[in-house]
Amino acid sequence: MLPGNRQSSADKPASALQGARYLLRGFACLRRARILPFVLAPLLVNIVIYGYSISYAGDLLQAFIDSWLHGLPDWLGFLRTIFIAIFYLGAALLVAVSFTWLANLVGAPFYGLMAEQVEKLNGETDATTALSLSTIPGIIWRALAREMQKLLYYLSRAIPLALLSLLGTFIAPLATLMPFIWFWFGAKMMTLQYVDYAYDNHGVGFREMRKSLRAQRRAGLGFGAITTLASMLPFFNALVVPAAVCGGTLFYMDTRLSKPNTHKQASETK
Template identity: 30%
Template sequence: MAPLKTLWDEFAEGARLLGRGFALYGRNPRLLLLGLIPAVISFLLLGTAWFFLLWFIRDISAAVTWFADDWGSPWRGMTRFGAGAGIVIVSALVSVLTYTALTLLIGDPFYEVISERVEGRFGGTPGMPDLPWHKTILKNAADSIRLIVLGIAVSVPLFLLGFVPVFGQTVVPVVDVVVGGWLLAVELTGVPFNRRGLRLKERRAMLRANRPLALGFGMPVFVILLIPFAAILVVPAAVAGSTLLTRKLFGLPIEQTDKGEQRVVARV
């Protein structure tokens, strides 16, 4: 097992790559506009779903805890509170994954351009295919659906654990962030991986071999996506960061001067 300091350094490096993605994306107004269009559409769709979920959360909690209808206070209230917390936690994980997948699908041509330009400035993909977006969009969509299904499957035990008082409202959210961060790292690197002709299996294997790096990148994305309006800016910036993360996994150059990085976004 690697020393704790090494694991922490890798985790911090993943977060740093995300920060560089934000810097690359935020320096060019045109990129901001291109990235915002699909992000806003997805935000409106998921925001509507969250509005109705929170509006009816008490009714939903009561419906899934029908067995507690005849219980006295405080047990009925505690059970329904735990159910409500579990529903929100599960919904957060699923909605974050769905938001990312939907945004990537709607904005696939835009995000492919962003990723491709970053790759080009840092040396391209030597010795590997560099497929255009229209040849990867179906693969991206299929892999995203698989990850959403996996996220739902993982959400079931988290939902059940949400019924446990205290534990369900403290430990479960932390597990939610770790699991969600991992799945987001896998999902966001789909753009640069699929352009290389590599699918979900290869992607997961490489990220698994560099798990602290992947979690350092994905967990901050997950947390930021929980912030309503900040979520609009995350996916396009994270695509730029995930391109750098992918290059690092393949041992390709990722270090350039600030001037060089500004030329990346200026070309889009």
């Protein structure tokens, strides 16, 4: 945890470096026996998704690069290496963000329960969701509905950025800037994605969650940036997802503006 009292930490936003450390703390959580069951099933899903997606996306990207640079004059050949590096960086960022959403959609019910276990292991004794045949459908539905809400938020901003990237194919300076813009956007979305599970468990709406995170912009950027970079590593990113859920939950516990007085009851999931 951050130094000092947990609630008072919200009065002074943490630094980007402190925010980045939450992912490392999340990895440490994965060794806990109570967390492991919620890691294995989504992990298998992630491995399958990333394995096929990276192979398919790589072929498409190479075909696009060959087509786009086909008419480049010989005297501008030195630009080929630069543009290829930019294209691959942009593609890696898109893979890190876009394909993660599908894995998160499948694993969402597990991640909400994982976030709850992280809180219990860190002293939150009142965070409890009753699991039974009658409550599981409600848990799944609530988790998927929240993921769709985040997906719509993502698309409403990613589509304009994609159009701007398309414009960048005709404007070289813009093409150079777009990977950095995508990285900033991806870092923001990673923070929203993984901190949200704890907020949702406590009945905090998506809009209210975003408003709360504005008070922790620097810490949020640090957490999102390191998570984005780690998500760009093939197959290793399958472990990044559960670690980020754990780290995002710890982020919530340490930086929330005030401790909620009530939590969602098991009856709400029925």
